[in-house]
Amino acid sequence: MSTSEIEASPQAQADTAEPPRPPRGGLLGGLIKLARPKQWVKNVLVFAAPLAAGRIDEWDVMRQCLYIFAIFCIAASSIYYVNDAFDVESDRQHPKKRYRPIASGVVPVKLAWVLGPVLAVASIVLSVILCNRGTALIVGLYIAMHMLYSFAFKHVQVLDLMMVASGFLFRAMVGGVAADIPLSRWFLLTAGFGSLFMVAGKRYSEMVLMGEEAAKTRASLANYSITYLRFVWQMSVAVTVLTYSLWAFDIPQGDATLAWQQLSLVPFGFVLLRYAVYVDAGTAGAPEDVVLKDKVIVGLGFAWLLMFVLGVFHV
Template sequence: MTEAAPMANGTRTQEPTLLGARTPRPRPPEAPRAGTPLGGLLRGLLRTARPKQWVKNLLVVAAPAAAGELFSRAALTRLPLVFALFTACAAAVYLINDARDADADRAHPTKRHRPVAAGQVPVPVAYAVGGALAVLAPAAAAWLASPSVAALLTAYLGMQLAYCVSLKHVLVVDLVIVTTGFLMRAAAGGLALSIPLSRWFLITTGFGALFMVAAKRYSEAVQMAGKGGATRALLTEYTTGYLRFVWQLAAGVAVLGYCLWALEAGGDPHTGLLPWRQLSMVAFILAILRYAVFADRGTAGEPEEVVLRDRALVLIGLVWLAMYGLAVADW
């Protein structure tokens, strides 16, 4: 054995023993990098705002596109603003929700990595930023867009915050609220441009959203079957059979609503070179059927990933967009 040798700073460290083993030397704490706390906080706030979910807010272009007003001067100036305001409102809800659920998320195997639960974003900061966005977004909408858009955003915030507090634990109501959130996004673009929303637009959009929401819940229920610790307590009250019934019913009504729009008397099938409105039904139905493959497998838990990662679905969607655009333009 050898005795400890002095170090330059006055502490002592253990030299190798006769058996060649070394006692581990404690690593000195790393000096904090300049700007790390602020940079880490900003990155945490951005992650909490769920950038992947922002694609949902593109629904604000749905009503202007359906009315053939997507490339008008008013649309090009107002729709990006409405998209940004809806993104701010959604970020406010995410921040407040994560701050409220921070303690529960810390006990969850995956949610504990969320910035608020992990301590990257302090709970008071999450509440403060979320509250500021919730106040500023409707105020900016009233000033820059229209009072109707401001009222819609206020209603969206109130509904989503009520959902975070208690309504997400109410059977069926949770499906209705999430679906209504999608429908509000689709309606916002129409309100911003004073475009009347047709009954077929509302039926197809609403039930299309319910189809995706129910498919997501069904996938979550399938993946947690036989496992303890559900990621969402309400999933234990749903049965996979019931959720399958809901997404199948919603898919059928969405297809019916779209077909009635395409075949309504107001549309002349002989306008232009081809009846694009009627032909677009084929692509729309194929898209529903393709998405239903993932719903049936129980792998539609993240709709944006299903839509963006499946090449066949992307191709079908692009074909549908082209046909729909030609139909709206009466080519």
């Protein structure tokens, strides 16, 4: 993507973009789209703690990670079902959300209300059967907090940002809990503030993109100003870099030829700087699209992962 494309007016992009279409495939296609498969990319965070601990190459650990990845996909889908059923009227007023399966009438509201809780209970039961009670507790807290967010705290200033960001933090924690791996305090802080950066950046982008109309489709934005959200995402990205640095320098180097963990700070920092370009331009409303479609971010991400893995395994 060229610099001119990144710096293009968000409103102009919104005006020229082809409007979304209702999901194809009838009811089944609508149910699949409602589960947001594209959002499942966030669940790769469950591999973070085992990777950082250098135990991702153990089959028992990898198996637990694969289990919890699938479980979190089910849990997240249950939340999307319930959230979209609850927000169906406001979604119908949104220029893009009105094409969501429930808002467009492809999936009946009552069916979503039934399937959402069923999937939520299934994810907790599977956590107990396939992993352990600690994992089930985290999955249950994840579901409970996001349900509370949808029903009660979506419009509570600051608390709404914290509750959405907690979803990323729970993902980062649960892989370690499922595999009985101790979690570093710096790892948790990096995951927490990195999550806040993503969430605040998304809200900021929505305000830049839609202007005064933003509060009509997401009422919580009426409680914030653009300058405040800019302060939050800038503060959180700075803390993320700081805590990652402390974490990288805290990991034993062993007999590695180079300090790969410390060197990984370079691509890690540039990934955040590159993503911040989209946030500042107001085009980071869909973080997963930004991350997956920007070749520079993908390349830097692979460079970071390679360096980190080399450091973890003392190459």
